[in-house]
Amino acid sequence: MTGTQRMSDDALGAHYLPAGLPAPAPYPEGLAAEYWEANRRHELLVQRCTACQTWQWGPEFICNECHSDALTYESVSGRGRIYSWERSWYPVHPALQSGVPYVVVLVELADAGNIRMVGNLLGDPRQEVVIGSEVEAVFEDHNDADPPFTLVQWRRAE
Amino acid sequence: MATDTIRGRTAIVGLGETRYYKRGAAPDPEFKMTLDAIKLAADDAGIDVRDIDGFASFSNDRNDPAHIAAALGMKHVGFSNMFWGGGGGGGSGAVANAAAAVAAGYCDIAVAYRGLAQGQFGRFGQGSTSRTVAGAAAFTHPYGLMSPAQTFAMRVTRFMHEHGVEQEALRAVALASYHHAQFNPRAVMHGRPLSTEDYDNSRWIVEPFHLFDCCQENDGAAAVIVTSAERARDLKHRPAYILGAAQGSDFRQAATVHNAPDYATSNFKTLSPRLYAMAGVGPKDVDVLQSYENFTGGVLMSIVEAGFCEPGEVNDFFDLETFRFDGGRLPLNTSGGNLAECYMHGLELITEAVRQIRGTAPCQVKAAVNVSMVTSGPMVQPVSSLILGREPNR
Numbered sequence: 065m066t067g068t069q070r071m072s073d074d075a076l077g078a079h080y081l082p083a084g085l086p087a088p089a090p091y092p093e094g095l096a097a098e099y100w101e102a103n104r105r106h107e108l109l110v111q112r113c114t115a116c117q118t119w120q121w122g123p124e125f126i127c128n129e130c131h132s133d134a135l136t137y138e139s140v141s142g143r144g145r146i147y148s149w150e151r152s153w154y155p156v157h158p159a160l161q162s163g164v165p166y167v168v169v170l171v172e173l174a175d176a177g178n179i180r181m182v183g184n185l186l187g188d189p190r191q192e193v194v195i196g197s198e199v200e201a202v203f204e205d206h207n208d209a210d211p212p213f214t215l216v217q218w219r220r221a222e
Numbered sequence: 223m224a225t226d227t228i229r230g231r232t233a234i235v236g237l238g239e240t241r242y243y244k245r246g247a248a249p250d251p252e253f254k255m256t257l258d259a260i261k262l263a264a265d266d267a268g269i270d271v272r273d274i275d276g277f278a279s280f281s282n283d284r285n286d287p288a289h290i291a292a293a294l295g296m297k298h299v300g301f302s303n304m305f306w307g308g309g310g311g312g313g314s315g316a317v318a319n320a321a322a323a324v325a326a327g328y329c330d331i332a333v334a335y336r337g338l339a340q341g342q343f344g345r346f347g348q349g350s351t352s353r354t355v356a357g358a359a360a361f362t363h364p365y366g367l368m369s370p371a372q373t374f375a376m377r378v379t380r381f382m383h384e385h386g387v388e389q390e391a392l393r394a395v396a397l398a399s400y401h402h403a404q405f406n407p408r409a410v411m412h413g414r415p416l417s418t419e420d421y422d423n424s425r426w427i428v429e430p431f432h433l434f435d436c437c438q439e440n441d442g443a444a445a446v447i448v449t450s451a452e453r454a455r456d457l458k459h460r461p462a463y464i465l466g467a468a469q470g471s472d473f474r475q476a477a478t479v480h481n482a483p484d485y486a487t488s489n490f491k492t493l494s495p496r497l498y499a500m501a502g503v504g505p506k507d508v509d510v511l512q513s514y515e516n517f518t519g520g521v522l523m524s525i526v527e528a529g530f531c532e533p534g535e536v537n538d539f540f541d542l543e544t545f546r547f548d549g550g551r552l553p554l555n556t557s558g559g560n561l562a563e564c565y566m567h568g569l570e571l572i573t574e575a576v577r578q579i580r581g582t583a584p585c586q587v588k589a590a591v592n593v594s595m596v597t598s599g600p601m602v603q604p605v606s607s608l609i610l611g612r613e614p615n616r
Binding site for chain 2: 091165170
């Protein structure tokens with residue numbers, strides 16, 4: 065995919081938010097495992113129906129459009145536009161006591177049926193955020209976590 | 223819509239509320255407060271609490287009917303019901319389910335109730351501190367998106383973006399609730415007036431929500447008694463007849479990771495027409511509105527989707543003058559509501575809607591309120607609404 069760069073490891077302090085937030089895991093039934101595994105190799109996958117080509121996010125057990133269970137994950141470019149956003153000032157978790165403010169964005173992916181993904185907007189947490197502006201996916205590795213995981217984050221497009 | 227609906231066939235006849243407390247300040251456990259509220263509601267109606275034979279609640283209330291009936295000695299239980307979904311989406315829905323059970327003959331006297339002690343059981347405004355998070359929450363919690371305020375702020379921001387809504391519109395909702403709470407001695411925020419400067423200078427919780435855009439976290443319990451219109455006429459108070467009730471959700475509103483196709487919505491778009499059709503009234507007939515405030519932005523979208531103003535009119539319409547009990551075009555949250563009376567998950571909005579019909583509210587909008595409306599739980603799935611009338615066949 066384009067527009068990605070490798071972030072430093074946990075030890076280098078390159079994470080957007082402080083350590084200690086819950087680590088992501090697939091559904092107990094295994095749903096979403098492909099997505100989290102692809103993140104580790106810095107590939108952005110989105111669920112897609114092979115019967116009717118509908119993109120869907122978050123992952124579901126069947127296609128919400130045609131009800132087929134022939135679902136797969138497809139690689140996407142990781143370029144999108146900010147659909148909405150928020151800047152949090154109240155630490156909703158003990159790990160965030162030293163981490164506010166921070167920005168969460170909802171990103172719409174034009175090349176994946178306008179599905180939306182949630183992530184942090186990298187950069188100055190007090191920056192002006194403009195709905196409609198272009199962003200691109202960045203992979204944030206948490207290699208020291210047990211087990212390790214990788215989050216998709218977003219930065220302003222070049 | 224079916225012509226033989228529950229319109230006018232049942233009424234709310236009893237109101238019971240414990241004292242309302244800041245979270246953690248209640249001297250009693252949640253279950254004890256729930257029993258107290260139900261006893262108070264029965265006393266208010268003038269019935270023996272043991273004659274209650276139907277139960278309805280919402281939001282996974284922890285106080286289940288079997289144990290309540292054992293504790294209070296109900297003679298039998300004919301109906302017990304839980305409205306699915308979280309937040310306050312089921313406040314009106316629980317009352318409506320109680321009414322439907324009475325109309326259907328499952329029970330004769332039903333109670334809709336909510337017990338909630340966030341001091342005893344944990345706060346809604348805090349994220350989970352578990353080490354891992356699975357499922358849909360795995361796509362939000364690791365990014366620090368964990369609380370209800372954060373979940374709903376992005377919907378509101380999108381609505382404000384699409385319609386050019388200013389922060390002052392949100393502020394008007396907060397000012398109205400705090401204004402009315404100053405006349406209500408039961409309100410937790412009684413004696414704590416809010417000025418425009420107080421609002422503007424208050425800290426952000428999550429943009430666009432200041433502290434005063436967010437509901438309180440409280441302890442207490444509330445209950446309302448529902449019975450048939452025939453029985454209601456012989457009881458102590460003027461009945462508040464249930465003219466219309468609706469519940470539900472719009473297309474794929476519960477899609478995960480903020481993927482509801484229509485995102486900038488309070489989820490009342492398909493509900494509102496069904497509500498008015500059953501009640502046989504329209505927005506212009508509504509004398510007073512209680513609109514659930516988890517966050518002011520949800521009230522804003524609820525009022526638009528209930529047909530009281532167009533999205534493009536919000537900046538002009540949303541003003542304290544519009545919402546005042548004394549002369550406002552749309553008196554709103556006249557007891558102080560979730561923001562300033564008590565966050566009893568919106569059941570306190572229903573007790574206030576009934577007081578307006580009875581003519582006993584501290585902020586009584588006029589002597590004879592004919593139509594009193596409640597909207598419950600904006601932005602959650604499902605939501606519900608209720609229209610009460612002074613007469614069963616208005």
